[in-house]
Amino acid sequence: xxxxxxxxxxxxxxxxxxxxxxxxxxxxxxxxxxATIDRYRHLTDADLYVCLVNRQEQMEEAFGAEKVVAxxxxxxxxxxLALSRIPAGTPMLIFNNSLAGTxxxxxxxxxxxxxxxxxxxxxxxxxxxxxxAKKIAAARYxxxxxxxxxxxxxxxxxxxxxxxxxxQVLVSPPRNATSDSISRLCQAFSRLQxxxxxxxxxxxxxxxxxxxxxxxxxxxxxxxxxxKRAHRDGTLIVVGMLDxxxxxxxxDHYGHMAGDRCLxxxxxxxxxxxxxxxxxxxxxxxxxxxxxxxxxxxxxxxxVLGRMRQSVIDLAIGHGFSPTAAxxxxxxxxxxxxxxxxxxxxxxxxxxxxxxxxxxxxGRNRVxxxxxxxxxxxxxxxxx
Numbered sequence: 548x549x550x551x552x553x554x555x556x557x558x559x560x561x562x563x564x565x566x567x568x569x570x571x572x573x574x575x576x577x578x579x580x581x582a583t584i585d586r587y588r589h590l591t592d593a594d595l596y597v598c599l600v601n602r603q604e605q606m607e608e609a610f611g612a613e614k615v616v617a618x619x620x621x622x623x624x625x626x627x628l629a630l631s632r633i634p635a636g637t638p639m640l641i642f643n644n645s646l647a648g649t650x651x652x653x654x655x656x657x658x659x660x661x662x663x664x665x666x667x668x669x670x671x672x673x674x675x676x677x678x679x680a681k682k683i684a685a686a687r688y689x690x691x692x693x694x695x696x697x698x699x700x701x702x703x704x705x706x707x708x709x710x711x712x713x714x715q716v717l718v719s720p721p722r723n724a725t726s727d728s729i730s731r732l733c734q735a736f737s738r739l740q741x742x743x744x745x746x747x748x749x750x751x752x753x754x755x756x757x758x759x760x761x762x763x764x765x766x767x768x769x770x771x772x773x774x775k776r777a778h779r780d781g782t783l784i785v786v787g788m789l790d791x792x793x794x795x796x797x798x799d800h801y802g803h804m805a806g807d808r809c810l811x812x813x814x815x816x817x818x819x820x821x822x823x824x825x826x827x828x829x830x831x832x833x834x835x836x837x838x839x840x841x842x843x844x845x846x847x848x849x850x851v852l853g854r855m856r857q858s859v860i861d862l863a864i865g866h867g868f869s870p871t872a873a874x875x876x877x878x879x880x881x882x883x884x885x886x887x888x889x890x891x892x893x894x895x896x897x898x899x900x901x902x903x904x905x906x907x908x909x910g911r912n913r914v915x916x917x918x919x920x921x922x923x924x925x926x927x928x929x930x931x
Contacts, residue, residue: 549578550739553593555606557584557644560694561599565618568724569597573736594739597732601647616735619651620722622692627659629717633688635663640682642691642702644672652691652719664688671701684709690717755830757807758814766829766837773827773839774892777885784841785848786895787881788903789817789855791834792911796868797875809864809875810834816858820851837896838881845883845916852879852914876912878903884919891921 554569556562562581569579580590584602588609596615598606603617633639643649649668656662667686671679683689683706689696696702697718702710710716755762761769770786777784791797791813798806810830817828817836831837838855840848856877864875880902882895902917909915 549576550595550736550743551578551580551593553587553590553596554579554581555584555587555590555596555598555602556581557599557602557648558694559583560700561692564620564694564722565597565599568618568729569732572724572729572732595735599651600728601645601651616728616732618728618732619725621655621725622719622722626717626719627656627661630656630661630664630690633664637664637688638686639664639666639688639690640686641666641668642683642689642696643668643670644695644701646670646673648692671705680706680709683714684711686714687711688715688717690719692719693721755814758811758830760814760818761827761829763829763831763837766827766831766839769827769829770837770839770892770896773841774886774895775889777841778887778889781885782842783844783883783885784839784895785843785845785881785883786892786899787838787840787848787852787879788831788896788899789836789838789852789877789879790903790907792871792876792878792907793866793869794834794875797866800868812862812864813859813875813877816862817855820855820858826851837899840883843883848881848883849914849916852881855879856912856914871911878906878911879914880904880906880917881914882917882919884921887921891919894921895919 552569552573554562554566556565562583566579566581569577580593582590584605590596593610594614596606596610598615598617600617600619603615606615606617630639641649641652643652646668649670653666653668656666667682669679669682683702689702689710691702694700696716702716753761753765773784776782791809794806794809797809814828814830814836817838821828821838825841827839829837838852840851843851856879859875859877860872862875865873866875867873869876880899882898882902884895898917898919902915905917906913906915
């Protein structure tokens with residue numbers, strides 16, 4: 548399953564800059580979505596959000612800190628060398644669309660000991676147009692990223708008429724992501740991959756491979772939880788067992804591949820017949836299925852099991868070797884009670900299995916109820 552990564556940048560060029568780093572650093576199976584900072588609110592289902600450090604706080608507020616990786620980009624060394632050759636005290640205008648962006652560049656300049664110039668800033672998306680135009684008209688040196696001050700970019704498109712003929716524009720070439728930020732990105736991606744693998748292994752451990760419904764282990768665990776909940780809350784619970792009628796002759800005559808397809812279709816029909824989120828159906832083994840209906844009385848359970856039985860008939864899977872019908876049918880047995888002991892879950896399952904046996908004795912293709920008697924109740928009566 549691909550990991551969804553959302554790339555969010557200040558403008559299309561910045562988005563592409565971040566996107567390239569993500570693709571080159573991660574490779575693998577990823578699904579990329581991109582957006583500019585003014586149009587990212589629809590990206591709500593990504594596994595990871597990648598932005599620049601100056602947008603980290605904003606993205607963490609929107610999507611949560613655990614889902615955000617902020618990349619730090621730095622200009623190449625050649626750019627810093629060019630700045631170092633400009634005489635000390637020279638006025639230098641930093642041109643960017645946001646204050647956050649100018650702060651990032653200023654932090655790099657300070658880090659590399661390039662504060663010998665007299666810096667001023669322009670954040671043109673956050674300042675009055677007239678104020679920006681005035682600063683540009685007075686500037687002799689202007690610097691910024693290639694996506695802002697490169698040929699044909701915003702400096703020239705929106706403010707080109709104000710540029711002095713003597714103005715020198717120092718363009719920062721395409722930037723490189725720092726090794727630390729790439730490392731953070733890779734670590735976050737690795738965690739996501741590990742989580743997906745763990746979740747898939749957990750899912751495979753709880754699902755029957757053939758029918759893709761819960762397996763016996765999951766049923767036993769769910770029955771224990773639901774039984775204890777019903778005991779604690781004093782609510783009804785129904786446990787049922789279902790079995791395909793004469794499935795062995797079906798397998799013998801039509802083949803195991805047909806038998807597998809039959810089991811898959813029936814598992815889906817049984818699952819689809821359950822309407823409530825808490826109702827539970829599992830493959831218990833072979834052609835046997837088991838179900839749990841919390842907060843359900845005998846009448847309600849009889850209707851549900853009747854619906855399940857009919858849903859199997861409606862599949863119309865032909866069975867020319869069944870004494871019961873000309874198609875695949877199921878028999879079902881169930882019991883229900885308000886538990887008086889939290890240790891009687893397996894007793895209920897055995898009772899449901901006994902009811903299933905009675906359904907077979909009575910001719911199959913039917914549903915049979917058997918009352919539940921708690922071992923705890925029998926023990927108390929005996930001791931009394």
